[in-house]
Amino acid sequence: MQTTGPDFDRVFAALGDATRRDIVRRAIAGVEGVAELADHYPMSFAAVQKHVAVLERAGLVTKQRSGRRKVVRTHVEGLRAAQRLLDRYEELWRGRIDRMTALITTTKERNK
Amino acid sequence: MTVTDVRKDPDALSMTLTAEFDASPERVWQLWADPRLLERWWGPPTYPATVDSHDLRVGGRVEYHMTGPEGDQPHGYWEVTEADPPHSLAFRDGFANDDGTPNPDLPTTEARVTIEEISDGRTRMSIDSIFPSTKAMEQLLAMGVEEGFTLALGQIDAILAEDAVRSA
Secondary structure (H helix, E strand, C coil): CCCCCCCHHHHHHHHCCHHHHHHHHHCCCCCCCHHHHHCCCCCCHHHHHHHHHHHHHCCCEEEEEECCEEEEEECHHHHCHHHHHHHHHHHHHHHHHHHHHHHHHHHHHHHC | CCEEEEEEECCCCEEEEEEEECCCHHHHHHHHHCHHHHCCCCCCCCCCEEEEEECCCCCCEEEEEECCCCCCCCEEEEEEEEEECCCEEEEEEEEECCCCCECCCCCCEEEEEEEEEEECCEEEEEEEEECCCHHHHHHHHHCCCCCCHHHHHHHHHHHHHHHHHHHC
16 A cells, blocks of 8 residues: 555645544554444444544554454554655755756756 | 765764866865855854855864844854865764854764766765764754754654663
8 A cells, every 4th residue: 555655745644633543553552443442432323433434544553353243453664754754854955956856957058 | 966875873862965066176176175165054144154264174163153033143163184175074063052162962973075077067966974873963952953843853762761660
């Protein structure tokens, strides 16, 4: 499901909510399904399901079959910061290269 | 498209980015060697850089600060470890105190720039960056890339730490 860089903004947006962070923590054990997870929170099953879906899209949890049930399991690898940090660093440098290119173009014109 | 290749190695915490320009190596070198040009590309638009001192000789230093949207001014410096105009430049990029002296509490990044002509009027530039730790990357990136980024990263760290405790 996750290959190269996942959507960094999506990851942090997903983690920006206390309930979702709690779900991520609980799902590290990988034994509870959405229904069991929902029991921990004063909100509807549907609301918890929505939170899980957001986490799923961010690549932070996956639903896995465990016998006849489906459990929610944290994708710990998806939490690893290094790849995403490198993605950000790449963006920083891409911005710099763009500005360098623009400078080369304008100085070239000026010298003509 | 000017960026032609990006290689990222999360295990080694390194990145190599290669770009090509329609310019001579001398002109590309100028972007590093002329402080007025350097400050026009080093900082992102939200954190423009001001170069306070600039000596690109081996052992020399470049001191700069950036100005954020809230008026915050993080300071940084380079310590030049290699300089062969217009072909190569290596430096340690670190954080500085407000008076420009290095801040030893914050980690540094190693950067190596190579510039070579690939055909007449076309030049390839590679930047190798090596970070000592993810913490270092985080600190560097917090300097003008994205607000809230450090906070969010701290959340990830907290979750991972909890995972480590559980598995122990």
